[in-house]
Amino acid sequence: MSGGDDERSGAGEPYVSRRAEPYGSRGANPYGDPAAGPGPAAGPDPDMGPVPDPDIDPGVDPDVDLHVPTRRAELAGGRAWPVFALLACGGALGAAGRYGLALLLPARAASFPWATFLTNALGCALIGVLLVLLTEGGRRGHPLLRPFLGTGVLGGFTTFSTYAVDVVGLLDEGAAGLALGYLAGTLLVALGAVWLGVTVTRRLVRRAARSRRATA
Amino acid sequence: MTWLLVIVGAAVGAPLRYATDRAVQVRHLTVFPWGTCAVNVLGCLVLGALVGAADAGAVSPAVRSLLGTGLCGAFTTYSTFSYETLRLCERGRNGLALANVLVSVLAGLGAAALGLISVRWLAG
Numbered sequence: 108m109s110g111g112d113d114e115r116s117g118a119g120e121p122y123v124s125r126r127a128e129p130y131g132s133r134g135a136n137p138y139g140d141p142a143a144g145p146g147p148a149a150g151p152d153p154d155m156g157p158v159p160d161p162d163i164d165p166g167v168d169p170d171v172d173l174h175v176p177t178r179r180a181e182l183a184g185g186r187a188w189p190v191f192a193l194l195a196c197g198g199a200l201g202a203a204g205r206y207g208l209a210l211l212l213p214a215r216a217a218s219f220p221w222a223t224f225l226t227n228a229l230g231c232a233l234i235g236v237l238l239v240l241l242t243e244g245g246r247r248g249h250p251l252l253r254p255f256l257g258t259g260v261l262g263g264f265t266t267f268s269t270y271a272v273d274v275v276g277l278l279d280e281g282a283a284g285l286a287l288g289y290l291a292g293t294l295l296v297a298l299g300a301v302w303l304g305v306t307v308t309r310r311l312v313r314r315a316a317r318s319r320r321a322t323a
Numbered sequence: 324m325t326w327l328l329v330i331v332g333a334a335v336g337a338p339l340r341y342a343t344d345r346a347v348q349v350r351h352l353t354v355f356p357w358g359t360c361a362v363n364v365l366g367c368l369v370l371g372a373l374v375g376a377a378d379a380g381a382v383s384p385a386v387r388s389l390l391g392t393g394l395c396g397a398f399t400t401y402s403t404f405s406y407e408t409l410r411l412c413e414r415g416r417n418g419l420a421l422a423n424v425l426v427s428v429l430a431g432l433g434a435a436a437l438g439l440i441s442v443r444w445l446a447g
Contacts, residue, residue, distance in 0.1 A: 198334055258403070
């Protein structure tokens with residue numbers, strides 16, 4: 108926990124004050140820039156990992172990470188309603204997709220909930236792809252793309268509540284093995300899917316950036 | 324008709340998730356994603372209660388589609404939960420990542436069971 112607190116203590120807004128290299132040069136020491144000076148960030152900080160560009164850093168919470176200045180300002184002034192309207196549209200689209208998949212793969216009593224399983228696995232892979240595309244390689248998509256596609260569509264598509272209630276339902280029906288398999292299976296596949304989405308997309312984004320530099 | 328109910332429920336659920344996440348995130352200073360965790364556990368409690376009520380015949384299939392598939396489905400999220408867990412690992416916070424998985428899953432299951440059982444008990 109302490110590392111997380113350190114990120115915010117002191118200067119008030121250390122994320123803003125810290126000048127960081129964009130993700131494109133992530134491999135380089137982000138503190139190599141002498142203009143950055145010493146200070147608390149001098150030397151590699153094993154707790155922090157690479158220091159990201161504060162404006163496009165996906166943060167930990169891609170929906171609401173108030174370390175990220177653009178996201179802190181998301182609801183400021185008259186900008187709240189367009190964001191809520193986009194989230195409503197995105198969430199409705201995502202939920203319609205989830206419902207469509209549930210109609211294609213109807214659940215039977217005491218059986219593996221394939222529709223919810225596939226929905227969550229697919230949604231996790233896609234959020235990995237999306238957030239790398241939107242935040243890495245020095246790219247900046249439209250500021251409303253992340254809330255619409257990430258928070259809205261994919262958030263509305265995937266579901267945690269149906270997952271938990273289905274596990275409890277399977278336990279209730281006496282299918283303890285199936286419940287445990289579904290519980291662990293979804294968790295492993297979802298985490299694997301988001302890792303795969305992030306890793307593959309990151310590799311492609313870096314390769315594209317390298318070839319852009321080579322041709323430039 | 325069911326499509327419409329799901330869409331209307333989700334159009335409320337997704338912005339409500341964002342607002343709830345934000346309300347939680349402004350109240351703490353850690354990197355632990357309490358906002359998403361809170362949203363998911365709360366959604367599990369409500370859906371558990373709703374399924375219990377539907378099983379008892381107290382709630383129509385239409386209301387279940389509107390509030391269950393639509394609202395609770397869009398209110399909770401697996402994609403953000405997974406992504407946050409991965410981000411914590413990428414930042415070297417493996418302990419927090421594991422804690423996020425354990426807290427979200429165990430509290431989510433507990434909340435779903437609590438909702439289901441308490442409504443069943445109330446319905447007699």
